[in-house]
Amino acid sequence: MSIERINELRDILRRLSREYYELDAPSVSDQEYDRYMQELIELENQYPEAYDPESPTQKVGGKVLEGFNKVAHKEVMLSLGNAYNFEDLQAFDERVRNEVGNVEYVVECKIDGLAMSLIYDEGKLQMAVTRGDGTVGEDVTNNVLTIRSIPRTIDFKGPMELRGEVYMPKASFEHLNAIRRERGEDEFANPRNAAAGSIRQLDSRIAASRKLDAFWYTYVNAENDGMTTHEQCLERFAQLGFHCNEERRVCKTIQDAWDYIQEMTEKRNDLAFDIDGMVLKVNSLADQRRLGATIKTPKWAIAYKFPAEEVITKLHDIMITVGRTGKITPNAVLEPVRVAGTSVSAATLHNEDMINAKDVRVNDFVVIRKAGDIIPEVVRALPERREADSKPYVFPTICPICGSKLIRFEDEANHYCINQDCPARVVESIIHFASRDAMDIDTLGDKKVEFLHNHGWLNTVEDIYKLKNHREDLLQCEGYKEKSVDKLLNAIEDSKQNPLEDLIFGLGIRQVGKKAAKILAQQFQTMDKLMLAEKETLTKIHDIGEITADAILAFFAEEKNQQLIEALKHEGLRMDSDQIEKVESYFTNKTVVLTGSLERMTRDEAKDLLEKYGANVSGSVSKKTDLVIYGENAGSKLQKALQLNIETMDEVSFISEVNRYETT
Ligand SMILES: NC(=O)c1ccc[n+]([C@@H]2O[C@H](COP(=O)([O-])OP(=O)(O)OC[C@H]3O[C@@H](n4cnc5c(N)ncnc54)[C@H](O)[C@@H]3O)[C@@H](O)[C@H]2O)c1
């Protein structure tokens, strides 16, 4: 049970990390992410046999993006351990003192940006590299050079590496989003994502337009330059012309540090940049060295994370929105209030049960919580402040957009509008089709889809590909300049070449997420074959259950959907896959774990081969594992496989097994 939970948590955290680090588009709050991480850490401590070097608890950051040169860090770039309250800090302080005795801490702001390494030599900036996975980062020198506050040349001749945080000042962020709003483009969730997205642009003119800044706080090999404390390093940076955050304090005790954190909690919203916590660092560099680091975090520093913020405001009304699947979501219309640095005037109420459970009524005072960037939430009502005009909310029985009767399925908390032609659903399905994980049509975001729909130019998904016939009309609209219109139309044309998996996902078939779309594309290779698939064939596929199979069959059985696909074919959309076709083999449908170092191929090559032959490659050995393939110096995973009586295979046997299929 718990092993399953461990695997589940690892999957969740990997998905969230990808969204956060690679797509710069998180779907949950940092607090929520941290809660999953905390749960996983505790479970892994309880079940040491589930140890896996690939676990998110052992990993820093995300993957390196394609398109940039990869650079290995001379010294790894680590993450930071987390504290959420005074007790956590006291425990940290105790560990430090047990190790090195009395210490001083420098307490500084935890800047919500992205970590960066700068390398100077002979007084010149040579390279700027992102943290990446901590070992290898991306060379983003051209983009970093657009940050004016970073000196190109410094008065220091030797080689020097410093690290810090690139961030987007709040003012630049507000300005950027205002422009994007005007153009009907999707807004950035928060300054961190905006900064990370800007630095990882292949076109440095975009980065230049984003008005980024940076603070520097780590001096690699500072002791070679005669430094003895962290505070000295910061002073040295400032002297050389780098921006260092003045908002910091040297504290003699953990209580002093806590007092300063309290002060900053009050002050944080008034700063010109976003901070998501405070960082405590042992001041003495010699002590830092003695304390050392774990695989992921230094032992001489810790990050205190601010809790999610809550405020009270009045709820004026409850409004309903209709999603792509017809799902009905009630939203609170609020008296605008500042929380976590931004003005909030709407918050989600999830569904009818939630409204009832929280007893939220129109005209009530309510508590709102906003965790950083994510959609704010109504936490509870304040019945003690209820006035005469407070009214219990009656959940609608018909769709506010199309008037169809709403349905609530058994065992489901949500209501649905099941009218396929409901305009709200149409708009949402077009937004989904164009979204990043689907057809990835640049600049065709929510606002623009709504706008084009309201003008009558987008009534179905296929209309996207007919927009080019409205080029002249578009140019007449305010905010639609030639350049942006052509950019949109080109992105639409380009999307025709996307592989089948993007299209399948974009169609928005119920139950079919990104992963299932990929599996289907791999299995069937073409849309035609997928459309002809029978239930038996579908359910035989690993990861496709009965419910998903039924949803797929129902989707393609509908004449409207068949017509849509016909129309998309007619528009010239690609209908086949990039995924390699799977071959029936000894490995088909087996869960396989690779361990140790392989001699004839890389881990990734072995994984690709196994996937081609129908295996499911997994990171950790459990009862569900069918086979462990091992190379040189295989360690705990192989041992565990033997303990659990799981079949094992060495590299040579693996290759000869594979060769049987390669030749036939
Ligand atoms: N919402 C999500 O889906 C999601 C997904 C992945 C990660 N996250 C967030 O990211 C965190 C993990 O990211 P992380 O590994 O970058 O750790 P982190 O952000 O918790 O802390 C480490 C980083 O803090 C930064 N930092 C800022 N100011 C600093 C200072 N003064 N001194 C030292 N470092 C400073 C550095 O870049 C450093 O790498 C999670 O705790 C979570 O909050 C969220």
Ligand SMILES: [Zn+2]
């Ligand atoms: Zn409707």
